[in-house]
Amino acid sequence: MTSPRGSQGVVGPARTRALSTSGRAAAQAPGSRRRLGPEPSGSRSPCTRFRLFSSLDRAACVLLRRSLPLLPRSDPAMPAPQCATCHKARAALRRPRSGRALCGACFCAAFEAEVLHTVVAGRLLPSGAVVAVGASGGKDSTVLAHVLQVLAPRLGISLRLVAVDEGIGGYRDAALAAVRRQAARWELPLTVVAYADLFGGWTMDAVARSTAGSGRSRACCTFCGVLRRRALEEGARLVGATHIVTGHNADDMAETVLMNFLRGDAARLARGGGLGSPGEGGALPRCRPLQLASQKEVVLYAHFRRLDYFSEECVYAPEAFRGHARHLLKLLEAARPSAVLDLVHSAERLALAPAARPPAPGACSRCGALASRALCQACALLDGLNRGRPRLAIGKGRRGLDEAGPPRDGEPERAPAPDAVPAF
Amino acid sequence: MCQVGEDYAEPASEEPPPRQPGREQKCVKCKEGLPVVVIRAGDAFCRDCFKAFYIHKFRAVLGKNRLIFPGEKVLLAWSGGPSSSSMVWQVLEGLSRESAKRLRFVPGIVCIDEGAACGLSPEARAKALAEMKLILQTVGFPWHVVALEEVFDLPPSVLRCFAQEPVGTEGAYKAAVDSFLQQQHVLGAEGAGDSPSLAQGEEQLSWPCTQDPQNPQSPDRPPTAAQTEALSRLFDSVKTLTAKEELLQALRTHLILHVARTHGYSKVMTGDSCTRLAIKLMTSLALGRGAFLAWDTGFSDERHGDVVVVRPMREHTLKEVAFYNHLFAVPSVFTPALDTKAPEKASIHRLMEAFMLRLQDQFPSTVSTVYRTSEKLVKAPRDGCAAGPPGPRCLLCMCALDIDTADSATAFGAQTPLHLSQTQPPTPPPTAPCCSAGMGRVQGCCGGARPCEREDPRARVIEQLCYGCRVNMKDLGLHRAADPGVPG
Numbered sequence: 001m002t003s004p005r006g007s008q009g010v011v012g013p014a015r016t017r018a019l020s021t022s023g024r025a026a027a028q029a030p031g032s033r034r035r036l037g038p039e040p041s042g043s044r045s046p047c048t049r050f051r052l053f054s055s056l057d058r059a060a061c062v063l064l065r066r067s068l069p070l071l072p073r074s075d076p077a078m079p080a081p082q083c084a085t086c087h088k089a090r091a092a093l094r095r096p097r098s099g100r101a102l103c104g105a106c107f108c109a110a111f112e113a114e115v116l117h118t119v120v121a122g123r124l125l126p127s128g129a130v131v132a133v134g135a136s137g138g139k140d141s142t143v144l145a146h147v148l149q150v151l152a153p154r155l156g157i158s159l160r161l162v163a164v165d166e167g168i169g170g171y172r173d174a175a176l177a178a179v180r181r182q183a184a185r186w187e188l189p190l191t192v193v194a195y196a197d198l199f200g201g202w203t204m205d206a207v208a209r210s211t212a213g214s215g216r217s218r219a220c221c222t223f224c225g226v227l228r229r230r231a232l233e234e235g236a237r238l239v240g241a242t243h244i245v246t247g248h249n250a251d252d253m254a255e256t257v258l259m260n261f262l263r264g265d266a267a268r269l270a271r272g273g274g275l276g277s278p279g280e281g282g283a284l285p286r287c288r289p290l291q292l293a294s295q296k297e298v299v300l301y302a303h304f305r306r307l308d309y310f311s312e313e314c315v316y317a318p319e320a321f322r323g324h325a326r327h328l329l330k331l332l333e334a335a336r337p338s339a340v341l342d343l344v345h346s347a348e349r350l351a352l353a354p355a356a357r358p359p360a361p362g363a364c365s366r367c368g369a370l371a372s373r374a375l376c377q378a379c380a381l382l383d384g385l386n387r388g389r390p391r392l393a394i395g396k397g398r399r400g401l402d403e404a405g406p407p408r409d410g411e412p413e414r415a416p417a418p419d420a421v422p423a424f
Numbered sequence: 425m426c427q428v429g430e431d432y433a434e435p436a437s438e439e440p441p442p443r444q445p446g447r448e449q450k451c452v453k454c455k456e457g458l459p460v461v462v463i464r465a466g467d468a469f470c471r472d473c474f475k476a477f478y479i480h481k482f483r484a485v486l487g488k489n490r491l492i493f494p495g496e497k498v499l500l501a502w503s504g505g506p507s508s509s510s511m512v513w514q515v516l517e518g519l520s521r522e523s524a525k526r527l528r529f530v531p532g533i534v535c536i537d538e539g540a541a542c543g544l545s546p547e548a549r550a551k552a553l554a555e556m557k558l559i560l561q562t563v564g565f566p567w568h569v570v571a572l573e574e575v576f577d578l579p580p581s582v583l584r585c586f587a588q589e590p591v592g593t594e595g596a597y598k599a600a601v602d603s604f605l606q607q608q609h610v611l612g613a614e615g616a617g618d619s620p621s622l623a624q625g626e627e628q629l630s631w632p633c634t635q636d637p638q639n640p641q642s643p644d645r646p647p648t649a650a651q652t653e654a655l656s657r658l659f660d661s662v663k664t665l666t667a668k669e670e671l672l673q674a675l676r677t678h679l680i681l682h683v684a685r686t687h688g689y690s691k692v693m694t695g696d697s698c699t700r701l702a703i704k705l706m707t708s709l710a711l712g713r714g715a716f717l718a719w720d721t722g723f724s725d726e727r728h729g730d731v732v733v734v735r736p737m738r739e740h741t742l743k744e745v746a747f748y749n750h751l752f753a754v755p756s757v758f759t760p761a762l763d764t765k766a767p768e769k770a771s772i773h774r775l776m777e778a779f780m781l782r783l784q785d786q787f788p789s790t791v792s793t794v795y796r797t798s799e800k801l802v803k804a805p806r807d808g809c810a811a812g813p814p815g816p817r818c819l820l821c822m823c824a825l826d827i828d829t830a831d832s833a834t835a836f837g838a839q840t841p842l843h844l845s846q847t848q849p850p851t852p853p854p855t856a857p858c859c860s861a862g863m864g865r866v867q868g869c870c871g872g873a874r875p876c877e878r879e880d881p882r883a884r885v886i887e888q889l890c891y892g893c894r895v896n897m898k899d900l901g902l903h904r905a906a907d908p909g910v911p912g
Contacts, residue, residue, distance in 0.1 A: 257709065257714075258706070258709070261705070261706065261709065261797055262783065262790060262793065262794065263793065264794070264796060265797075266800045269797070324779075328775070328776075328779050331769060331775050331779070332710050332772060332775060334769060335769060335771060335772050335775055336664070336666055336710075336772055336895075338895055339710055339772070341712075342711060342712030342892070342895060343709060343714075345712045346708075346709045346711075346712055346713065346714025346715070346717075347709075347714060348714070349714045349715035350717070350801070351715070351801060351803070351804045352800055352801060353801070353802045356800040
């Protein structure tokens, strides 16, 4: 993939005013947008040509362009190709998936068009929906919120931002600050729900301390993932939302399917792979509009749109089992660039035996949320924490609780589950 | 990634500490013999118990699935490697047992000489071939050694899917076994009625050409230099090792099936072990073949219709195979393969193999976990549209196509690369009505396509491939549709 040189700032969404190519990207403070302005004098810019072209029809444009001398380039030794869509600007990147060379504006437009297609063709967000966006401050949720805001008038939806505060010191506070800044910029209402409030004072740091002594890995990510689902659901209800969207991208889905096979989690394999869950038994429907966008493209979009996000890793991430899958995915991508999408394609078409699927979900006896068993996973985990036996609900055979057999999650789980030894 | 110290630490203190294998430990099965090998996670077996355990697993896999009918002709695909050699040895031992437990099918061996694809010199190939023939003559089954170059001579009919034989029901299998046993009794009664003549009677049923183990049809003719040259050119034109391996596998499969069909074998046994199948499953996932995992890694693979591929070694791990071969002197031949000495990152297959084996070191149940998950996969399309008529099949791998129609949400995301290859000019509309894509009309289609432009038959070939094969096709040379089975 060619590195984006001379990126173009674009004002406003989805308007492909392709521009000159010879300027180098000036250092921009994150969050500011570059205005469409005249090129610095001294460079022969095609702006004049652009004005000339705009008065001609397409065929004449093509003829005229072919007869004109080639555009000036900043590096004559390595000419950059033209953008394959607008044929006017110099290409700034090559799309990882198809290999097409595009300029920044056309790439952003194509990205937004694809997200729109995913939402419309999958009928994910009907018109009039109030959509709660799970905003963590990271690149995925920031890009998601931005794209949805761009597409909101066309889809007829309204957005609310919901941020979850897990209580991880040194990490979540900085991320929340980024979310607050962006929310102010987009002028979207932001609600922050904290674990400490919802779950009786248990923050992730407290959970990590509680599970630290067992000699095995801490399994923080199991707790965090399950509790975050509950927290998102609570936050969405607080703002009166009808749908929940999260920023999972294609890389996440690929890692998930690899991980589920390595851990032998047939139930999750059977459940996952679709475009989201329709929401059974009172749970809000969730979807992942960015599911078919690879991580590289998400990062590039955030770059071209100058979005402000928080890009550090969670402090507990090195212990997660997902790290193995992630490492493998990076290697696979190096061997074959389309590996991520091939994995997503595979994941959608897995056919598992009916016996492997989880039972039909009912309601948790304690909190009323969606659950496959008498107690939903969140209540079960909290139970274990409160009793001083944090591993109670993890792994097979939930001894000490009222049920027998392996635990099943009532809600589709994204989180890495770092059972260091797949317990069989 | 996971911190090194915390991962597979000792279990918590309330469990008893694991027993270290010491001098006083006995075989876990018979409690008497001295253990020689540790299987799974800490089960030490003595030599005899290990042999019994190994053989029992082989017989149990065959017996549980009840696919191989008595008297059936079964082709054993032998590559010379440890797993397939072990399988051949098991079949040999199984056929020489006393009558009650004897295996009841008629075996033959096929060996594909892939030296040209791997770039071996003719001397190296001849040497490997000589070693293989030595072993084949020891084993004594009718054998066929086929060079990969013969794939150029395959008729196009090899790409057609023959009508699937209806899978026999339980009752059919039992009836077949009963009638077979009755036949034995009749033959035995005609003779002296005791076991030696029973053995003789069965001898008549078994391979008639014991005196002439060599394949009488095709004498041992080496492939012509032109064919070897064409094959190496074909493989050199493939850009990535991943696509090369997939191409080799497809050609090998087609060739084996052709041999099976020509000589009347209805089953083919391959020696894929548990470890190999787990790696194959993850590799197929990464290649986009998630829809076909059950066929690629299950016990039986009946997508070719009349010939069924069977994997009897699927419950033996590579460690067990290696120890068995070492302890009981099973002969095998090493031949370099495509990816011998290739760096770890060269292909998806290598990557996945290295990853799985490394993970297996850290989490010893990885391979068995993946294997057990693969057992839960079923051979059905995900949406349950199996009730409809069977759809078109992929040209290369013979699986039902798994491409969505253009208006599905995922079709956009996962299949756009196929329409956006940047060097392709827009394909002209087909000039003749005969150029319509359709199953089984490949010859007529491409025959009429010669006056069309070069890109057109290629686009039409791509339309008939499944997702995984399409991605592989991208790595093949642009100058021609490189599958020799497709004319033109």
